[in-house]
Amino acid sequence: MSDSTIVYRPIGVIHSEHVMAEKTPIQSAYAKGCKGWVELFPEFAEGLLDVKGFSHIYLIYHFHQAGPGKLKVKPFLQDIDRGVFATRSPHRPNPIGLSVVELIGCEGNVLHLDCVDILDGTPLLDIKPYTAKFDRIDATRNGWQDDIDDETARQRGRRNYTGGDAL
Amino acid sequence: MSDSTIVYRPIGVIHSEHVMAEKTPIQSAYAKGCKGWVELFPEFAEGLLDVKGFSHIYLIYHFHQAGPGKLKVKPFLQDIDRGVFATRSPHRPNPIGLSVVELIGCEGNVLHLDCVDILDGTPLLDIKPYTAKFDRIDATRNGWQDDIDDETARQRGRRNYTGGDAL
Numbered sequence: 001m002s003d004s005t006i007v008y009r010p011i012g013v014i015h016s017e018h019v020m021a022e023k024t025p026i027q028s029a030y031a032k033g034c035k036g037w038v039e040l041f042p043e044f045a046e047g048l049l050d051v052k053g054f055s056h057i058y059l060i061y062h063f064h065q066a067g068p069g070k071l072k073v074k075p076f077l078q079d080i081d082r083g084v085f086a087t088r089s090p091h092r093p094n095p096i097g098l099s100v101v102e103l104i105g106c107e108g109n110v111l112h113l114d115c116v117d118i119l120d121g122t123p124l125l126d127i128k129p130y131t132a133k134f135d136r137i138d139a140t141r142n143g144w145q146d147d148i149d150d151e152t153a154r155q156r157g158r159r160n161y162t163g164g165d166a167l
Numbered sequence: 168m169s170d171s172t173i174v175y176r177p178i179g180v181i182h183s184e185h186v187m188a189e190k191t192p193i194q195s196a197y198a199k200g201c202k203g204w205v206e207l208f209p210e211f212a213e214g215l216l217d218v219k220g221f222s223h224i225y226l227i228y229h230f231h232q233a234g235p236g237k238l239k240v241k242p243f244l245q246d247i248d249r250g251v252f253a254t255r256s257p258h259r260p261n262p263i264g265l266s267v268v269e270l271i272g273c274e275g276n277v278l279h280l281d282c283v284d285i286l287d288g289t290p291l292l293d294i295k296p297y298t299a300k301f302d303r304i305d306a307t308r309n310g311w312q313d314d315i316d317d318e319t320a321r322q323r324g325r326r327n328y329t330g331g332d333a334l
Contacts, residue, residue, distance in 0.1 A: 005175070047238040049249060128255055129254070137302075140222040142221060
């Protein structure tokens, strides 16, 4: 049990076409064609130097519309209760979101993105480069997700999103 | 500019063999053989259900020993100033850390890990499953990191860590 608290401040805002949580794709892998952009607050713009060299970046953000944290949730891809730490559900003890998005371009304090599975207006906490050398891992076991066939995952994962490119 | 603040509470503590920041490997990719464990606070243990089905998990944590946030940093792998958001430096505006570690086992509220590149005593904020389907991305450009040869990266990345298995 810990009484300590950790305080962060948003460094910018994520903008996207997704205005309803229940229609937002659940993973960037299901969001090809979903364009969006990061508006970094101008005082942090200098930190974007060299970012445009990367084809993909991590966005770490605050699920600002998440409900109370739960320990068991039904994931979007399946109708069975799972431990929240075995899912990407937003209803977590600390509602922190993580997405790998495609970086299309960088102008000043704005990053243009594809594969955005994030709700419009989401507060951004951090940006990190995605590097094949560190981050592309041969996972040998994918837990309950190995039980879901690809077509079901695609249909549920995309959640009625019909704009952009076909997957 | 945002005056809003976001408050999180640690859900547990990460334990490792790394007691000095300057000798901790900089990436889990350079930390094979570095064992460690997560001690989740007991009230969150139920959220670990189904986690053991995954061979790899993300840990999201607070860089509790990071200095003040900077916008330009010299990354561990190179002696050139880079924008902080193009690096994994701990000295970030919000000092949030992200590692993919190998999950060896789960007993009650404890996760046993390998490939731990995290300082002993680090406060844990979140755990997410790593899934090949979502997270294993063919990045086409890896920015300044493409300029570094693998042997230099390995030597600098491991930072004098000599225990565990040879890489």
